[in-house]
Amino acid sequence: MRCIIPKQMDIVQEGQKGSFGCYCLLHKKLLAMKKVKELGYTKKSYLQITNLLLDSDAKKLYSLIDTSVAINIIRDPISVLRTMVTLPNFSDKFSIDDDEGRGTGLFLSDEPKAIFSKNPIHYGGILDKNGKKKARISPELNAIPGWLEDREQVFHDGILYDYFKDNIKELYIKQTSDFAGGRGFHAMSELASILDFDEPDEKDRWLFEKHVGEMKNLLPITLYANEKDELFSNEIKTNRNDKNFNKNSAKIVLCTRFNESNRLKPERDISELFSLPDPLLRVFVDKPSDAVKLLRSPDLLKKAQLYIEKLSCEVLQKASKLEANRKLFNENDILEYFQGHEKERKLAATLIKEHIKYQKQKAPDIVNCFKYYKEFEKICFELDGTKL
Incomplete structure (x- = not known):
């Protein structure tokens, strides 16, 4: 621990x-x-x-x-x-509600394939002409000066x-x-x-x-599963910042088995309900009440299962590309x-x-x-x- x-x-x-x-x-x-x-x-x-x-x-x-x-x-x-x-x-952390109760994760209507284009992976350490750091979408050797200054x-x-x-x-x-x-x-x-x-x-x-290095950089990701959402439709039925909508959603976290929740909140592990493509992956609920919401609604649970399965495959595919990027420089x-x-x-x-x-x-x-x-x-x- x-x-x-x-x-x-x-x-x-x-x-x-x-x-x-x-x-x-x-x-x-x-x-x-x-x-x-x-x-x-x-x-x-x-x-x-x-x-x-x-x-x-x-x-x-x-x-x-x-x-x-x-x-x-x-x-x-x-x-x-x-x-x-x-x-x-x-570039974006998909976390549970921010301080104002707004959802900062994914919704059932979001297409998982688009997640990493909307929130791209970036590589830090690059300095612009004013000495400020800039992000790049692929590794570059001219990031070295920025890392040397990062004590x-x-x-x-x-x-x-x-x-x-x-x-x-x-x-x-x-x-x-x-x-x-x-x-x-x-x-x-x-x-x-x-x-x-x-x-x-x-x-x-x-x-x-x-x-697990690359996968660790992609997770955890939070899913707000709400019955009002159409699966993969890219059209959400209500405002993402609607506190009541987020409150009524089941908050599910896709993470690795090394996430601290595995020890701090082991009772919230609902991985057995999902078909996960890699044994390193785990699914947790934010609160026990989120599990109740899923179990009370077979339709919502089915949507969440399909979403997490597709999202997991996208994460593994992206992790494979990141691993290839690691080999660009030696x-x-x-x-x-x-x-x-x-x-x-x-x-x-x-x-x-x-x-x-x-x-x-x-x-x-x-x-x-x-x-x-x-x-x-x-x-x-x-x-x-x-x-x-």
Whole structure:
């Protein structure tokens, strides 16, 4: 059961922004996890720090986090950049009602095939001539400068070590490759013995061999299922912002089995009512009353089943295209870019040196195996006389 420090760019409510807002948000989530543990749904919870806060209260925030036992999952920095350049984002989040009660998801009348054209996947990091970020519909190498300037997400492990080093008593360093290509089953078995959580079950080994990155970027999506809607008609019978219409709709969430609802709200899983094309997919209701609405109306349930089945196939098809986009550039393309861009090369050298300074000390054998980082080291020395 995990709790993630969120990206500040994804936070809508002002009260949740910054270190203080992040602390309040994490505290609320951890309390929810405590309740889930008490109910017996999960055995352990952990805080995953994937994004960095750098405001005036950051030091205070990180001092309040228990890092006595910590895992640092590391990767070749050039591979990290390659991933960021080819990392897709959804332009619109299909969430449950916003603060004013308006529906921000899909309706039965919406054609699933059109969902990703109306709300296209985009790739961030591109800077315009004024230094502002612009979205692109396909990966581009000139996104590299934008990612180098995004300290919230990229190359900040050194800073986090500075915050945590006096409190860490047990530190385990793993590589991302330890969890890929089916190796995750063994890695989690190893960590289970160290951190005292249940070892993965042999019958679930297939799950550790699945790649879910692209699908994760497309989900969750909320469906407002209302009897007044004609299936796939593209004509909604009432205003999408009608609070009563949304209130009377059954709110259904298509997500992956890794969505936090699987632990926080397992009783709301209605997947067995649907024909799903991939075992990683799950269907949840927002509230128990939404399940009642479906079960009381066989016609509405049938519409919802047909819609979710078609939507699921569109998600899988789009995920396949995103996976192909990930292969448009590789680490050698990143290295070639740095050879021809002096300013960005020098900035990357400074950031990466700070990023892995402690990793070099604590796991030199792993860092020495970073093939592309070693090539980057050579480029920096040959072109700039810089030693990393």
